[in-house]
Amino acid sequence: MYSNAHKLRMIRKVCDIYRQHQGKGLTTRHIYRRYIYPVYPISMGTLYNYLNTPVGAKERELEESGRTTLT
Structure with a gap:
C-alpha cells in the first residue's frame, strides 16, 4: 500500500x-x-487508513529491499 519512506x-x-x-x-x-x-x-478517512497501516512492517520491507523511495 505505502512504500515511500x-x-x-x-x-x-x-x-x-x-x-x-x-x-x-x-x-x-x-x-x-x-x-x-x-x-x-x-x-x-485518511486518518483511519493511516491508523490501520502496519508501519513497522512496511519500514522493514523497505530496508530489506534497500530502497528508501519509489521512483
Whole structure:
C-alpha cells in the first residue's frame, strides 16, 4: 500500500499524535480536529487508513529491499 519512506514517516507521526492523546478519553474526531488536522491536513478517512497501516512492517520491507523511495 505505502512504500515511500517519506509517506511512512508521516504516517508514523500522525499515529504517534493520535496515540499520545488517545488515552485521555478523547474521541477520534476530537483528536483529529484539534491535534492532527492543523498539522497534517488529511481527511478522517485518511486518518483511519493511516491508523490501520502496519508501519513497522512496511519500514522493514523497505530496508530489506534497500530502497528508501519509489521512483
